[in-house]
Amino acid sequence: MRSLIVTADDFGAAVAVNEAVEQAHSKGILTAASLMVSGEAVEDAVVRAQRLPRLGVGLHLVLVDGRPVLPPDKVPDLVDEEGRFRANMALAGMRFFLSPCIRRQLAAEIEAQFDAFEETGLELDHVNAHKHFHLHPTIAGLIVEIGRHYRLRGARAPVEPKTVLRAIEPVRSSLADRVAEPWAARARDRLRRAGLTVPDQVFGLAWSGAMTAQRLRAIIANLPEGLSEIYLHPATDDRFSGHAEGYLYRAELAALMDAGVIAEVAAGSIRLGHFADFMGEWEVA
Secondary structure, eight states: OEEEEEEEEEETSOHHHHHHHHHHHHHSSOOEEEEOTTSTTHHHHHHHHHTOTTSEEEEEEOSSSSOOSSOGGGSTTTBOTTSOBOSOHHHHHHHHHHOHHHHHHHHHHHHHHHHHHHHTTOOOOOEEEGGGGGGSHHHHHHHHHHHGGGTOOBBOOOOOOHHHHHTTSOOOOOHHHHHHHHHHHHHHHHHHHTTOBOOSEEEOSTTTTOOOHHHHHHHHHTOOSEEEEEEEOOOSOTTOTTOOTTOOHHHHHHHHTOHHHHHHHHHTTOEEOOGGGGTTTSOOO
8 A cells, every 4th residue: 555645844834835835735736735834924833724624733943044933042052142043054963862851852852843833823733844954863852752742643764765766867865864764763763662653755855945846746647656745945936034045946846736646646546644643553563
């Protein structure tokens, strides 16, 4: 059986993102969205989610490239002089390992983001982290520990099978990819042992910000057995405040609503849903 979760990241980052999530869910194949609880348009996102009962909304933890939920003076070792999370993920990750004080601040911020999500009144479908920072073992462990108090049920571990991508077009593995791959596999095993629903494979890393309709159709046509997740970054504007340079936001929105993509899902008898729909169906052997 082939089952598929289709997720939009950065829900709440901007109204343009929120508009795209609503359109892609109502008129396309989008089944889930990951909410930035400190995003500039989080209130707008929550209102839209409340009128989309079949949309699985999860927490998109932000621990880099953003601002904390807690006041900066409560997490001074996590932020720079402007009160933003430190940009150097490698250095931040090393400090998480080495400093109990910084780990306490990290735990407090993660819990604050779970709290902020709970305050929305939305049902928590899943968790992941901006720039996949949850591959860091300290962050992954805190997600498991803290998440159980918030009825966390699903999580993403970005294990992307390059064989599928290379059947579509040439894809090179960078050094960063080769370093991240074993961490992603270990995170998937760890999260599953904690009882969470974690897809077998995830697509969206190699073509992040460039998931065109052609690529999306091809991935769905070559979708492996088991539970897969495809994540995208749709928006109705390519240059909203906070956009990533070079991302094809509108093209990704169009892909999610493309008639050929919708037809490919139907032709493949692929079961669409969000994380909670597949809870307990894929367990660690």
